Amino acid sequence: MAFRDILEIEVIGGNGGDGSMSFHRAKYMEKGGPDGGHGGKGGSIILRAVEGVESLERLLGRRKFKAGTGNGGEGRLRNGSDAEDIIIDVPVGTTAFDAETGKAVADLITPGQLKTVARGGAGGRGNSVFASSTRQAPRFSEIGVRGQKRKLRLELRLIADVGLVGYPNAGKSSLLAALSNANPMIAAYPFTTLSPILGVVSAKNDEERLTLADIPGIIEGASEGKGLGLEFLRHISRTRMLVYVLDVAVDPARELQALQAELRSYDPSLLDSMALIALNKIDTVEEDVAMIAEDELAKFGLPVLQVSAAEKMGLSELRLALFELLPSRELWAQTHALEVESDLIVVPALELELREEADKDGQVERIWMVKGGGFEEKIERFARHLEDAAEYLSGVFKRQGLYNALKRVGAREGDSVDIGGLRFEYFEDNDDSRR
Template structure:
């Protein structure tokens, strides 16, 4: 099975159902009251983290997800049913990005965690809602709003506690095999490991009996100089270690460990500078191939990096118990780590746009554009403040709802704002596709 760890999908939440415009009808009753019910909510698209799914592969073949719409409201105050949410199961460790804004919209790190990635539209209110002392028979209702549509990129980062990084052939896979029950491919050629592999490492007591304490260890493909420019297998796989709590630099003592570590750190830095802030140690591997004095000399040279050094042999077993124990002792506490490394997630609610009034046309000032009424037309265009959305929600009943909308707009301060901007009696106000005449209430008082 190919290891797929990035997947692009398209998601569309359901639209909200329209509110109903209806009046009660019964025998012997001439004129019943308004009884239009509300529309139902549209279904949302929800990501859910599950265990036991190792890759995003499971989703392949299905790139588009659509949640059902909410049902229309009906007479007799019957509310439309809500559209059901659609759940997309993804492996723990999946992060979702909005393809267009690039922002993180979900980051699932615990089994069972859920996050809405496309919100269903809300249902419109039925006409029964809009009665008042002066409006007994509203002949309008509210439409449902559109569900959110998004292009989403899913990325899977293995949630490993510890990551092994090193040049090809340094012995990373050999170490994983020695410390855990994982069975990675090991061979005497570079880039044996082509995709990340996880193993579980138990803490052992002195007699070698497992204690009830363990960490997961990720083995990733080797990194070479220039990896950040795409050489070798590139740095794609560093994504998997970007959220580990500890890094083990695996160095082959028989090569040039000091130079290799410098290069490794430069490549990691180029990918993501915060990788170098992770707790780390050095596993100086293959020590059985050199004499001890030489290994100690190398260790002295590595002092400049400020990292603890453990001498090991993945092949012969030396230092493995020490390496295991050193990792357990240095590993930052999971809860504390999670608190300081939480990704910043896009807020759920879109910040409401401030009201902007744009004075578009003043033909009089330019001496042109006399309309049929013989008056120069002055048009004020309204953006933001939720006014355009509100017009859309009543677009089917603009005529009937105009008095209600007028009172809402007034309460929201639209006419005051227009007046302050210099609007005059008879000017045209444009909100979305709707146009109406500006009327100054205080005039003539």
């Protein structure tokens, strides 16, 4: 079975339903008031972290997720219903990146955590809301906002609680086998373990559990591609605690120093993780040799535990230390969670550019091209009844400060304003009431 842990998917939020343009009809009434209801919200695509899934494999076969469109509003003030959100379950430890920008969109590290990755569009408003004393029969309504659409790169990093790191042959797999339910391959030659393996460790009382990850051995020069390289460190970059497994008989202090240098070159924050040293294979040396090694290792400032995976020595102390020292998920997340994109909708910055065009009589017409500021989107929403909505829109633009902004860059009475191809006449904003 291939271990798929990087996957690209496409997520498409549903469009909002359109607002309705309708007028009340009743017997004996010539013309009733506007009664168009609002459109419902489009469905969003949401990622949810679930425990107990170890690969993204589950998602295979389906690469595209599209949420439904909100229902349209109707007359008699009937609002369209919202479309349902689509929830995609992914394993705890999944990070989603925007495939185009490379930015992190979601970092799911605790079970049950949710993150919207493609927003459904808001529903359009019906014509009833646009009625005012001066506009009693608005002949326009909004269309729904388009849903967000993008490609995501999902990356799964095993979120084991504890990661075993060490040189090849140090006895990592032997320790995993001795402490957990896992059955890794163990052999007296380096690079026996070729891909990460997880095991579940139970506390003595059997109430608490933690997961332990065994990864291929690391050697000096791994950051330059020696051995199996550092690729597998990705899997322990999200563990909350490291156990350095060292063979007591082969200069453990030197090995630890080399290991830490490799880890540092991959990701310096790995060295800030909670860690302890399992000084392994103590059955192979005299007691004083182990004591000297332990003293030497003391300078690293980490707890040292003497163990023998083969002879099952010191294992209950090691197990106890794991449960005692493991930082809580919440505490860990405070310092290690990736910075992800916020849920706020970002309005692109307003850009104003003056264009001068000669008309057929040789008169120069000044046109202000407007980009950003959310104005084009605003117009798009009235695409169905642009002419009828023009006066309303002009008022909105004024309230949102467009004309003031134009004035600051030198707009004059008689200039035109072009927003997404639609032309308005610029007028001086003499309204002092809002100062």
